[in-house]
Amino acid sequence: MKNFIIIFIITVFFVTTLASETSYVPGQIMIQLSSFDEDVIMDLETDMKTINLHKIRLLSGRMNIWLFDFEVGKLSDSRIKQQLIDHTLVQKAQFNHYTSQREIFPNDESFELQWNMFNNGGIGVEDADIDATDAWEITEGGVTVLGDTLVIAVIDGGCDLTHEDLNLWKNVHEIPNNSIDDDNNGYVDDYDGWNAYNHSGNVPTDSHGTHVSGIAGAIGNNELGVAGVNWNAKIMPVAGDSSVESVVVEAYGYVLEMRKIYDETGGEFGAYIISTNASFGVDYGNPANYPLWSAIYDSLGVAGVLSAAATMNIHTNVDEVGDMPTACESDYLITVTNTTKYDVKHSMAAYGLETIDLGAPGSSVYATNYNNGYSFKTGTSMATPHVAGAVAMMFSAATEEFLLEYEANPALKCLEVKQYILDGVDILPDLDGFTVSGGRLNLNTSLELMPNVNIIENDLPASAIQLANYPNPFNPTTTIYFELNTQNIVNPEIGIYNLKGQKINNIPVNLNGDEGSVNWNGTDQNDQPVSSGIYFYKLNIENSPVNKMILMK
Helix, strand or coil, rough: CCEEEEEEEEECCCCCCCCCCCEEEEEEEEEECCCHHHHHHHHHHHCCCCCCCCCEEEEECCCEEEEEEEECCCCHHCCCCCCHHHHHCCEEEEECCCCCCCCCCCCCCCCCHCCCCCCCCCCCCCCCCCHHHHHHHHHHCCECCCCCCCEEEEEEEECCCCCCCCCEECCCCCCCCCCCCCCCCCCCCCEEEECCCCCEECCCCCCHHHHHHHHEECCCCCCCCCCCCCCCCCEEEEECCCCHHHHHHHHHHHHHHHHHHHHHHHCCCCCEEEEECCCCCCCCCCCCHHHHHHHHHHHHHHHHHHHEEECCCCCCEHHHHCCCCCCCCCCCEEEEECCCCCCCCCCCCCCCCCCCCCEEEEECCCEEEECCEEEEECCHHHEEEEEEEEHHHHHHCCHHHHHHHHHHCHHHHHHHHHHHHHCCCCECCEECCCCCCCCEHHHHHHHHCCCEEEEEECCCCCEEEEEEECCCEEECCCEEEECCCCCCCCCCEEECCCCCCCCCEEEEECCCCEEEEECCCCCCCCCCCCCEEEEEEEECCCEEEEEEEECCC
């Protein structure tokens, strides 16, 4: 019987399309032989003389992998492959598949204008983009592996509800314009979203809100217009961009209610809102004077929603002068400034080493506009929806295990996703030392930081090891507990790793029977404190690791 253990791998873990099994070099097959011996090759060629199997060259001496060719048409390819797999001299065999560059360029007719998604230097400087074409090879967004449809709530001035390039959310349990709260959610006629200006379901048409929505989620690869960061997520328009704070609170209140209803009804009602976007605010605002608005971000975070917010379009230090909402202290708010096609901070965009998290493209960005049109717009307003869309992309690429952990502890996993986004940035001189992350959004790198859990064969069953740590989050120390329901354990140790997979500390374990614990004080091997963020620990027992996550604060 095969036993299994779980190991941690940071890698790109799924793609949107699987390579065809016929996409390989005709008449070529790669074979891993049972032993490194020329006689083995000769014997195999003799046994497979029907197809004229012939060695071409050695591919890997360490793994004993060779490239062979064979005569096409003697037998079916599938039969040849199976005969080789079944051969006593062969460990593994596979065809020599073609590969391709892992980028997806959508066929949207104006994609060439979207330097923010892919920049080859034709507009501005090369790579001043978010590496969207690489990210779309991993996922095009829309639905989680558990089947939940991702929703981005855009709190703005409204939206063109008839725009053919937008995938707009609809409350299917509400009958529009009948003056009845059909789904009993406390909002009448909220079929298209909500209008916090006049407390109705009549969402107004708005140029700014339509543009923001297209950056976050315009439908991609549909031979029309532009591609959003997340091609298939639903956009929930909420009219609430207002100078009157009560309108803003009502707008966010609608988002919070719809997400909570979704969770409480098992997805039957409400919406699986994963991120919000606010491209408005109060210049020089002091969050201390806006406690209710500020508190909403924490409430949304606890419910599993990350919020993105645009900072001021003023070249000033938010750390010193304040801003609302980007000076809010909520951990569940991602604050964004504006970068240009030259990969520098826009000259009229705010910054702050403690308050502004990262930059994103926001200058002359081409996206959807009202009247079913498209236009260029500039501002931190355009930078922020890149991040709101990125959050939804992270969840569309998440593994089943990650999402189940998210269901159990949404606040914790939200913070983890935020950290991946900040850790994945491209560091820019204009932002390094002037923002929290020091860089501009790189969607592909952040997706690659998402952990993938793989199951491999080993001699130690996962059920034999139980791991936990408390407190989590922790500061200044955490205790890692473990229990081993097996015998003959040799030299156990706890390894601590950062998100790049680099080991930063190693803690020997002294067993007390079949259980034990160790304390970690948040330092590296040189006893230097590590920065706040996300770290992984694994219990190593004779090359049998089990991984868990630690979140520091």
